[in-house]
Amino acid sequence: MKTIIEPFRIKSVEPIYFTTREQRKEILGKAFYNPFRIHASDVLIDLLTDSGTSAMSSSQWAGIMQGDESYAGSTSFFRFEESVKSITGMPLVIPTHQGRAAEKIIFTILGGKGKYFLSNTLFDTTRANIEFSGGVGIDLICEEGKHPSIPAPFKGNMDVGALERTIQSIGADNIPLVMITITNNSGGGQPVSMQNIRDVRKICSAYNIPLFIDACRFAENAYFIKLREAGFAEMSVPEIAREMFSYADGCTMSAKKDAFGNIGGFLAMRDLSLALQCRNLLIITEGFTTYGGLAGRDLEAIAIGLQEVMDEHYLQYRIRSIEYLTNKLITAGVPVMQPAGGHAVYIDAKEFLKHIPVDQYPGQALVSALYEAGGIRCVEIGSLMFGKYDDTGKLIPAQLELVRLAIPRRVYTQSHIDYVSEVIIEVFGNRYGINGMKIMEETPLLRHFTAKLQPVY
Numbered sequence: 084m085k086t087i088i089e090p091f092r093i094k095s096v097e098p099i100y101f102t103t104r105e106q107r108k109e110i111l112g113k114a115f116y117n118p119f120r121i122h123a124s125d126v127l128i129d130l131l132t133d134s135g136t137s138a139m140s141s142s143q144w145a146g147i148m149q150g151d152e153s154y155a156g157s158t159s160f161f162r163f164e165e166s167v168k169s170i171t172g173m174p175l176v177i178p179t180h181q182g183r184a185a186e187k188i189i190f191t192i193l194g195g196k197g198k199y200f201l202s203n204t205l206f207d208t209t210r211a212n213i214e215f216s217g218g219v220g221i222d223l224i225c226e227e228g229k230h231p232s233i234p235a236p237f238k239g240n241m242d243v244g245a246l247e248r249t250i251q252s253i254g255a256d257n258i259p260l261v262m263i264t265i266t267n268n269s270g271g272g273q274p275v276s277m278q279n280i281r282d283v284r285k286i287c288s289a290y291n292i293p294l295f296i297d298a299c300r301f302a303e304n305a306y307f308i309k310l311r312e313a314g315f316a317e318m319s320v321p322e323i324a325r326e327m328f329s330y331a332d333g334c335t336m337s338a339k340k341d342a343f344g345n346i347g348g349f350l351a352m353r354d355l356s357l358a359l360q361c362r363n364l365l366i367i368t369e370g371f372t373t374y375g376g377l378a379g380r381d382l383e384a385i386a387i388g389l390q391e392v393m394d395e396h397y398l399q400y401r402i403r404s405i406e407y408l409t410n411k412l413i414t415a416g417v418p419v420m421q422p423a424g425g426h427a428v429y430i431d432a433k434e435f436l437k438h439i440p441v442d443q444y445p446g447q448a449l450v451s452a453l454y455e456a457g458g459i460r461c462v463e464i465g466s467l468m469f470g471k472y473d474d475t476g477k478l479i480p481a482q483l484e485l486v487r488l489a490i491p492r493r494v495y496t497q498s499h500i501d502y503v504s505e506v507i508i509e510v511f512g513n514r515y516g517i518n519g520m521k522i523m524e525e526t527p528l529l530r531h532f533t534a535k536l537q538p539v540y
């Protein structure tokens with residue numbers, strides 16, 4: 084088989100910024116060892132997130148020029164609505180300015196004290212919106228998903244046995260919603276199988292609990308189903324996506340991922356009375372029902388991006404480029420989540436930095452080391468992001484200590500990816516010189532965005 088190439092050519096370029104190791108040491112100190120505090124102009128390869136960082140296509144830019152900025156009933160909204168409906172089959176489409184705005188709306192309506200939300204793994208903003216409402220989020224990832232280095236085809240699946248047991252112990256009346264995140268971002272970008280979605284649907288139906296999909300990376304998930312699940316090889320990605328959504332009562336979406344948008348999101352659902360409540364809240368917090376906090380041009384770009392992302396040449400290149408980086412790291416002995424996920428490479432920081440205990444945040448230590456060594460910015464998905472404290476102030480660590488290198492869509496080329504692998508392998512060779520981290524300052528919710536840290540010597 085020949086090399087799988089980037090399925091595009093480049094019309095417009097932007098600079099990336101070179102710094103020396105000495106400069107980066109100083110920048111890290113000034114940023115309190117938190118990548119969110121580093122200025123983008125001090126970053127060489129930015130793998131902090133795949134969210135809102137995609138390169139838009141010439142069609143999307145053309146769509147931007149056609150954006151209809153009417154306050155109500157803009158033609159861009161109707162194109163957006165049609166695009167979402169054609170993929171999800173859901174009749175009620177509510178635009179929001181990004182994914183978490185959709186979450187804020189749905190959990191304000193359904194959440195509150197005494198309410199439980201069950202998931203394979205909730206993303207951090209999703210969990211935060213549940214907790215902010217007074218509710219509780221519970222992750223029920225399948226057993227395979229708990230072991231980073233053991234490959235399995237669908238490590239994003241929900242543990243359906245645990246789902247049923249949890250519903251029985253909490254009581255269905257206290258569970259307004261079950262949510263499946265596809266692909267499972269916090270669990271390593273791992274896909275969820277169609278069979279798992281069907282099984283979860285069956286349990287939800289038996290207990291009369293609505294099922295929502297967090298659909299941020301629906302196309303990557305659909306492509307994994309096509310590649311890995313029996314019976315789907317001959318189906319097109321839009322057909323697979325349509326079937327996935329057919330089992331759900333609604334979805335939340337960040338259009339900053341699998342819609343190639345630089346901003347945007349939506350809620351889509353089937354229940355009119357729930358949609359009316361959502362729309363009321365939308366008008367208070369986001370904007371009128373036909374723009375929801377977005378400009379008409381954004382709606383246009385998303386409508387086009389949602390269709391482009393299902394192109395199989397694109398998805399083949401996308402999934403392959405993540406796998407390419409993952410395989411290079413595996414060959415060098417670097418402990419990574421296996422198999423490769425859909426949008427990011429996840430390094431197992433607990434294994435990588437065995438000498439650093441979890442209460443010294445090995446993931447954050449690795450994030451800092453990769454920036455210092457090569458100007459690469461990435462993010463910890465571990466105890467800094469998800470850790471809690473017990474009553475005595477002791478850290479309750481996260482299940483996994485991962486470092487995520489998220490690959491923006493259609494942005495970097497193979498030589499950028501080669502460079503990233505060289506830096507990681509070099510840092511792996513020098514790993515015993517890396518120190519743990521200590522938190523100096525933090526907030527109660529989503530602390531990783533703003534926390535100040537320093538190395539422990």
Ligand code: F0G
Pocket residue numbers: 131132133134181182183184206208209264268297299336337338339347348489
């Ligand atoms: N759900 C998932 C699975 C996500 O990955 C994200 C965002 C959201 C919801 C929220 O969407 O950012 O548009 O408000 N993930 C980004 C990331 C931030 O870096 O993984 P948003």
